[in-house]
Structure formats: structure tokens, C-alpha cells
Amino acid sequence: MKEKNKLFAYFKPYWGLALLAPLLMIGEVIMDLIQPQLMSQIIDQGVLGLANNHIPDFNIILNTGFKMILYVIIGGFLGVMCAVTANLCAQNFCNDLRKDAFKSIMSLSLEQSEQFTCGSLITRVTNDITQIQNLANTLMRGLSRTLVMFIGGIVCMFLLDVKFGLVITAALPLVFVIVIVVIKKVGPLFSILQKKLDRVNNIIQESIAGLRVVKAYVREDYEKERFAAANNDMVDTQLNVLLIFSILSPLMNIILNCVVVAVIKVGGLEVQAGLASPGNIVAAITYVSQILNGILRLVMIFQTMTRGVASIHRVEEVLTCEPIITDGQAQCDLNAGGIEFKHVSFAYPNSREMVLHDLNLCIQPGETLGILGATGSGKSSLVNLIPRFYDVNEGEVLVDGINVKDYPLDKLRGKVAIALQKSELFTTSIKENIAWGNPEASDEEIIQAAAAAQAFEFIENTPDGFETMVTEQGMSLSGGQKQRLAISRAILKNAPILILDDATSALDLKTEANLYQALNKHYNRMTKIIIAQRITSVQGADRIALIENGTLAACDTHEKLLKENQLYQDIYNSQLKGGTFCE
Numbered sequence: 001m002k003e004k005n006k007l008f009a010y011f012k013p014y015w016g017l018a019l020l021a022p023l024l025m026i027g028e029v030i031m032d033l034i035q036p037q038l039m040s041q042i043i044d045q046g047v048l049g050l051a052n053n054h055i056p057d058f059n060i061i062l063n064t065g066f067k068m069i070l071y072v073i074i075g076g077f078l079g080v081m082c083a084v085t086a087n088l089c090a091q092n093f094c095n096d097l098r099k100d101a102f103k104s105i106m107s108l109s110l111e112q113s114e115q116f117t118c119g120s121l122i123t124r125v126t127n128d129i130t131q132i133q134n135l136a137n138t139l140m141r142g143l144s145r146t147l148v149m150f151i152g153g154i155v156c157m158f159l160l161d162v163k164f165g166l167v168i169t170a171a172l173p174l175v176f177v178i179v180i181v182v183i184k185k186v187g188p189l190f191s192i193l194q195k196k197l198d199r200v201n202n203i204i205q206e207s208i209a210g211l212r213v214v215k216a217y218v219r220e221d222y223e224k225e226r227f228a229a230a231n232n233d234m235v236d237t238q239l240n241v242l243l244i245f246s247i248l249s250p251l252m253n254i255i256l257n258c259v260v261v262a263v264i265k266v267g268g269l270e271v272q273a274g275l276a277s278p279g280n281i282v283a284a285i286t287y288v289s290q291i292l293n294g295i296l297r298l299v300m301i302f303q304t305m306t307r308g309v310a311s312i313h314r315v316e317e318v319l320t321c322e323p324i325i326t327d328g329q330a331q332c333d334l335n336a337g338g339i340e341f342k343h344v345s346f347a348y349p350n351s352r353e354m355v356l357h358d359l360n361l362c363i364q365p366g367e368t369l370g371i372l373g374a375t376g377s378g379k380s381s382l383v384n385l386i387p388r389f390y391d392v393n394e395g396e397v398l399v400d401g402i403n404v405k406d407y408p409l410d411k412l413r414g415k416v417a418i419a420l421q422k423s424e425l426f427t428t429s430i431k432e433n434i435a436w437g438n439p440e441a442s443d444e445e446i447i448q449a450a451a452a453a454q455a456f457e458f459i460e461n462t463p464d465g466f467e468t469m470v471t472e473q474g475m476s477l478s479g480g481q482k483q484r485l486a487i488s489r490a491i492l493k494n495a496p497i498l499i500l501d502d503a504t505s506a507l508d509l510k511t512e513a514n515l516y517q518a519l520n521k522h523y524n525r526m527t528k529i530i531i532a533q534r535i536t537s538v539q540g541a542d543r544i545a546l547i548e549n550g551t552l553a554a555c556d557t558h559e560k561l562l563k564e565n566q567l568y569q570d571i572y573n574s575q576l577k578g579g580t581f582c583e
């Protein structure tokens with residue numbers, strides 16, 4: 001585990017701003033606290049003329065009035081400066097946090113990102129960090145304002161008249177009991193709310209990413225209902241929170257009015273006794289309202305704080321999540337591309353069922369190995385172990401004679417280029433999509449890779465050639481075109497090991513044959529692993545590995561397997577009869 005509470009470290013560069021903002025806020029609140037005193041002076045000295053035989057003094061009204069306006073202006077200026085400073089601090093701090101959270105997500109092992117789920121990770125980097133930003137802002141502005149207003153208001157009331165101070169102090173226990181009950185009720189609801197938001201985001205993400213399938217199966221209504229159910233569930237929790245909060249405001253108003261009545265009653269007696277003035281009563285009423293409104297705001301602040309703290313935990317989970325698959329220290333200068341699976345058994349971390357069982361297979365540098373097997377037999381799982389997308393449970397995988405666990409990950413993954421059946425393309429130009437596999441590649445190398453992948457011709461026929469923009473997830477391209485771009489990218493990486501994991505499934509037989517011919521001609525030193533469903537895709541390979549229920553059923557040349565292996569003969573015959581095969 002990385003250091004806990006590391007979030008505070010993000011504040012460090014901005015501690016000056018974080019300190020200045022509450023100071024400015026204190027200044028603004030002091031200006032607010034002076035106002036009732038000045039108002040008291042206007043009433044007592046200016047209007048009632050208590051110090052001048054009950055003769056009103058308009059000069060005092062005018063001068064004190066100007067002072068009040070001046071303090072309001074100063075308070076407003078300090079408030080604006082406080083808002084600017086707090087926002088600068090919170091924005092910058094959360095900007096750093098968001099970048100690091102994203103960096104952390106990028107370094108997660110696949111099983112960890114699967115555990116978090118995609119929707120939850122998106123919510124953590126977006127909504128949760130916004131909640132933390134709100135929290136930072138609230139702590140610097142709202143909390144400091146409320147605390148200073150609360151303490152300052154009570155002090156001012158005691159200074160006006162000790163009995164006023166005692167009245168408000170007597171009301172506080174009841175106020176705090178109400179606040180604590182509300183906080184206890186609402187607190188746990190916020191964690192639940194974030195989880196429900198995760199679910200809503202997951203559905204949005206799945207439905208939008210799979211929009212074509214949704215439309216093809218006319219499942220819009222189903223998706224709408226699924227979304228509506230999750231959304232309603234979230235809204236219900238939100239409503240519960242709001243309901244609890246909505247009870248608070250009238251309760252506070254009742255207490256406020258009771259305290260005001262008590263202040264007037266006590267104040268009346270004090271005026272009769274000559275111990276206080278009418279202006280003092282007005283000032284005290286204003287302080288009561290400032291204090292109780294402050295406490296009401298405290299509950300809202302608590303709302304932000306609870307949400308923020310729940311979000312801090314969620315973001316910290318991402319920040320402190322160490323990748324399970326970590327670097328080894330081995331140095332390996334060999335770049336031949338030899339691979340060996342030694343007694344490999346493997347189960348996915350989220351499942352107890354073994355997918356591969358005691359599998360042994362040696363692939364020579366430069367060899368082309370076809371892998372054939374029924375769906376779900378474990379073909380992809382096998383090749384996923386080479387770049388360590390997952391680690392084996394038993395046995396070992398060697399690349400160029402070294403256990404993959406001993407490699408620094410970037411060195412190991414630098415040796416492997418992989419193209420998948422579902423080609424991941426980015427919203428950028430065709431050229432950048434290909435060069436993504438090797439950003440330093442020259443234009444000629446990009447063209448050569450595209451030509452080998454049989455993509456050059458169709459790219460040239462697009463409106464802007466290599467500069468044509470690929471729309472989101474490659475929607476503007478056919479399945480076969482996307483696969484060819486993904487293969488171009490893998491070829492361009494020029495790694496010693498090239499894995500095509502069912503990456504030619506959308507290509508017609510002629511294009512596929514041309515691709516393999518080009519690979520053999522121009523990239524013959526690469527070790528190639530070709531996973532396919534069709535025998536035609538692998539029959540030209542040096543050897544073909546037959547995977548059956550996670551075990552290696554056979555591994556030999558096409559000719560030998562055809563002669564000696566019943567399973568291979570069955571596949572061959574079924575594809576021949578099904579009309580898939582043509583020589």
C-alpha cells in the first residue's frame with residue numbers, strides 16, 4: 001500500500017493560498033459582525049438620541065451609515081478575494097489530483113481495473129474529484145465563515161449584555177442535538193449515493209459504447225428501463241437526503257423565533273432597568289439570526305464534507321492501489337522472441353475455475369505458430385500470459401529464456417506486439433492510430449506497415465488518406481478495416497513477438513492470405529502467434545497448437561495433424577463441409 005492520507009501532500013504546493021483564503025474570510029466576517037453594533041449606534045444615538053436628551057442626531061445617522069457602507073464594501077472586497085484565492089487553490093490541487101488518479105488508473109493491472117469497473121473509475125476521476133474540490137472550497141470559505149460567525153456572534157452578544165449571551169447559549173444544546181441527529185441520519189446515505197452514481201455511470205457507459213448492438217437488437221426500451229431503474233434508485237436516495245435536510249430549516253426557524261422572543265423579553269426588562277438600550281436589542285436579534293443561520297449553513301457544509309470525505313476514500317483507493325503485476329529486475333539483451341510455457345496452469349483472479357491446465361509449449365524464435373481451438377478453450381488466456389496481462393498460478397512463462405515475472409514490464413511488453421479481434425482505435429487520424437504502436441516511426445515505415453497489413457489501398461481511398469480522422473471507436477470504418485489498422489499498428493511496433501488474437505476474423509480469405517504472405521516476406525524474423533477460428537488462417541504456419549479445454553491437445557504441422565489428429569481432422573472436415581475452407 002502506498003502512503004495513506006497522501007491527499008494532504010497535494011495541498012502542499014498551495015498551502016499559502018489555503019491559509020490566505022480563511023484569513024480573508026475572517027476579515028469579511030469581522031466586517032459583518034461590526035454591522036449590528038453600528039446599527040445599534042444609529043438607533044440609540046442617531047434616532048432615539050439617548051445621549052442627547054432624546055434629540056435625534058442626523059449627523060450620527062449619516063456618519064454611521066457611511067461607515068456601514070464602507071465596511072460592507074471592504075467586506076465584499078475581502079469576500080471576492082477569498083473566493084478567488086480558495087478557487088485557485090482548490091482548482092489547482094484537484095487538477096494535480098485528477099492527473100495522478102488517471103496515472104494510477106493507467107498503471108493498474110487488468111484484474112484491478114476489472115474489479116473497480118470502468119464506470120466507477122470514471123466517476124472517481126470526475127465526480128469524486130469535483131466533490132473533493134467542493135470540500136476544499138467549503139473548508140476554506142464556508143467552514144471558516146461559519147465558525148468565526150458563530151464564535152464572534154456569541155462573544156458580541158455577551159459583550160452587548162451578558163443576559164443576551166446566556167439566552168443564546170441556552171438554546172445551543174437543542175440546536176446541536178438536532179444537527180447531530182440530522183448528520184447521523186444523512187452521513188451513511190452519501191456513500192450509498194456515490195455507489196448508486198457508479199451504477200448509473202456504468203449503465204450510461206455500457207449503453208453508449210454498445211449503441212450499435214442496442215439498436216440492432218431494438219433494445220432501446222430495455223436499456224432505457226435499466227437506466228431509469230438505476231437513476232430512480234439514485235434519486236430516491238437523493239430525495240431521502242433532501243427530505244431530512246428540508247425538516248431542518250423549519251426547525252431552525254422555530255428555534256430562531258423562540259430565541260428572538262426571549263431576547264426581546266430579556267432585553268425589555270434590561271431596558272426598563274436601564275442596563276441596555278433598544279439599539280442593543282436590535283443588534284442582539286441580528287446576532288441571533290447570524291448565529292443560527294451559520295449553524296444551518298454548518299449542516300449544508302457537513303453535507304459537502306460527508307460527500308467529500310466519501311469521495312476522498314474512493315480517490316485514495318485508486319491512488320493507493322499498487323499494481324499487482326510489478327516490474328522484475330532482469331536484464332535481457334536478447335531480442336529473439338523465443339517463448340516457452342512450462343507446466344502452466346492459470347485461473348482468472350475473479351474465478352476459481354482453472355482455464356489452463358499444466359500446459360507445456362515451446363515456440364522457437366522466428367517461428368509462426370497457429371493456435372486453434374473451440375471458443376472458450378483458453379487460446380486468448382494463453383497469449384495474455386506472455387505480456388503478463390495476468391500472472392500464471394502455477395508453472396512459468398519464459399520469453400527469450402527469462403521468466404516473464406523477472407522482466408521490467410516495459411521491457412517485456414516492448415517485446416510483444418498484439419492485435420486483438422476487437423480493434424481498439426482512438427479518435428484521431430488513421431496515421432496517428434497506426435503510429436500509436438511506434439511514435440518514432442517514419443512515414444515510410446507507417447506506409448510499409450499499412451501495406452503489409454493490406455490496409456494501404458483502403459486508406460488511400462479515404463478522403464484524406466492517412467490524415468483521415470477516425471470517429472469514436474472507429475465507427476466510421478468497417479470491421480475488416482479496423483482490424484487491418486490494428487494489425488498495421490502491431491506490425492509497426494516491430495517487436496520480436498507478434499500476436500494476432502483472432503485479429504483477422506473480419507478479413508476475407510484473399511486479403512488474409514496476402515497479409516500472411518507479406519508478414520512472411522518482410523517480417524520473417526518475428527515470432528508470430530496467430531489465433532484463429534479458421535484452419536485457412538493457420539495452415540501456413542510452421543506449427544499449429546490445438547487447445548482443448550485449457551490443455552494442449554496437439555502441436556504439429558498442418559499436414560501431420562491432418563494425417564494423425566482426429567480433433568484436427570474433425571475441425572478440417574467441418575469447415576470444409578461448411579464451405580469456409582478453400583484452397
Ligand SMILES: Nc1ncnc2c1ncn2[C@@H]1O[C@H](COP(=O)(O)OP(=O)(O)OP(=O)(O)O)[C@@H](O)[C@H]1O
Binds near residue numbers: 350355373374378382
Ligand atoms: N477476464 C476474465 N475473467 C474471468 N474469466 C474469463 C476472463 N476472460 C476469459 N475468461 C474465461 O476463460 C475461459 C477461456 O477464455 P478465452 O478467452 O481464453 O478463450 P478463447 O479460446 O480465446 O475463446 P474465443 O475463441 O471465444 O476468443 C472462458 O471460459 C472464459 O469465460
